[in-house]
Amino acid sequence: MRLIKKRCAASLLLACTASFGNLAMANAEPSAIDSIVQDAAQKVMQQYNIPGLAIAVTANGKQQFYNFGVASKETQQKVTSDTLFxxxxxxxxxxxxxxxxAEVNGQLSLTDHPGKYLPALAGSPFDKVTLVNLATHTAGGFPLQVPDQVQNNQQLMDYFKTWQPTYAPGAQRTYANPSIGALGMIAATSMKMPFAVALEQRLFPELGMPNSFINVPTSKISLYAQGYNKLDAPVRLNSGVLGDEAYSVKTSATDLIRFVEANLGVAKVEAKLSRALMETHKGYFQVGPMTQDLIWEQYDYPVQLSALLEGNADKMIYESHVVTALNPPLSPQEAVWVNKTGSTGGFSAYVAFVPEKKLGIVVLANKSYPNEPRVRLAHRILSELDH
Structure with a gap:
């Protein structure tokens, strides 16, 4: 793909560079898309005082990158498609x-129970849930975060062993880090390696993501953006117990759009990994307009913006919701909008893709700001590409 690079004049004194190829799926001219992305990005940056923003778009395997502002207000280093967020x-x-x-490779089954891999939990209430429950926020009512008093692995096992569910597994969805964190522990245990090693030395390389990390190495620190909290104070992640497994990846727009393309089936990965990616798109529970896949959340496409805003609202994070189980699970769909939000104290992110259209988007910012404007921005851009 021949990339055209150009410098864009940006309001608000924001530096913006754009790279794009001929988007086969898009009827809009590149200049029109360029203008739409700049307008949407500059509005959200102004409203939420965002120092730096990286947007990557893919359409039928052709990529566009838009980079705005700075990775650090202190150094004034500009955001690039390789900046780590x-x-x-x-x-x-x-x-x-x-x-x-791990399941495709015969190392675990998602129908298994945790005690098979974490013997200390055998026979406990936690052992009554399945790995699917851990991957769909339906284990029985964990808090959003691991309790502060849990500071090491032994204390974590004690916490899981004494945990009592507030509802039956599979009855309600309660967004939580402890349960998905436990799944990460189990997956790594089944592979006989630490979780961070499993991602950094196995999964990321096989996905073609060389600049993605749990622990950013010294050689890459210069690429690591400075985050800013809601008060504009500089912050970076201080990970706690199960943080590696639940919320600690640092990556770039280049790598993350590659991951999106792997999920769309347009980036080549080995056959077993391709199967594993498709397995994550199976639907297990229905919650309003949203189908809960394995972590991914999907909506019938074409999708109304109102449905996306409902499914990505704060209440979906902080409140429990009765779910309808899909038996058998819904096979991976093509005409769906699949998405996930992500936030730390100083960073905000959003990923969405539409398999049927081979469209996808990544939005990365070094500022904490709400989900709604991220979703609105992505919906506006992908809607234009599918216009």
Whole structure:
């Protein structure tokens, strides 16, 4: 693909560079898309005082990159498509991919129970849930975060062993880090390696993601953006117990759009990994307009913006919701909008893709800001590409 690089004049004194190829799926001219992305990005950056924003779009395997602002207000280093951002809970999509990859390789089954891999939990209430429950926020009512008093693995096992469900597995959806974190532990245990090693030395290389990390190496620190919290104070992630498994990936727009393309089936990965990716797209529970896949959340396409805003609202994170189980699980669909949000104290991210259209988008920012404007921005851009 021949990439055309150009410098864009940007309001608000924002630096913007765009790279794009001929988007076969798009009726809009590149200049029109360029203008739409700039307008949408600049509006959200102004409204939420976002220092830096990276947007990547893929259409039928052709990529566009738009980079705005700075990776650090202190150094004024510009955002590029290789700038590393914290992606928060989008990390969970890699956790479930690792689990399905282990399943495809015969190392675990998602119908198994945790005690098979974590013997200390055998016979406990936690052992009554399945790995599918851990991957769909339907284990029985965990808190959003691992309790502060849990500081090491032994304390974590004690916490899981004494945990009592507030509802039956599969009855309600309660968004939680402890359960998906446990799945990450189990997947890594089944592969006989630490979780961070499993991602950094196995999964990321096989996905073709050389600049993705749990722990950013010294040689890549210069690419790591500075995050800013809602008060504009500089912050970076201080990961706790199960943080690696639930919210600690740092990656770039280049790598993350590659992951999107692997999920769309347009980026070549080996056959077993391709199967594992498709397994994460199976639907297990219905919650309003949203179908809960393995971490991924999907909506029938074409999708109304109102449905996306409902499914990505704060209440979906902080409240429990009765679910309808899909038996058998819904096979991976083509005419769907699949998405995931992610946040840390100083970073915000959003990923969405439409398999039928081979369209996908990545939005990365080094500022904490709400889900709604991320979803609106992505919906506006992909809608234009599918106009």
């Amino acid at each position: 914290e992606i928060g809970s989008i990390s969970k999509t890699f956790t479930v991919t690792l689990a399905t990859y």
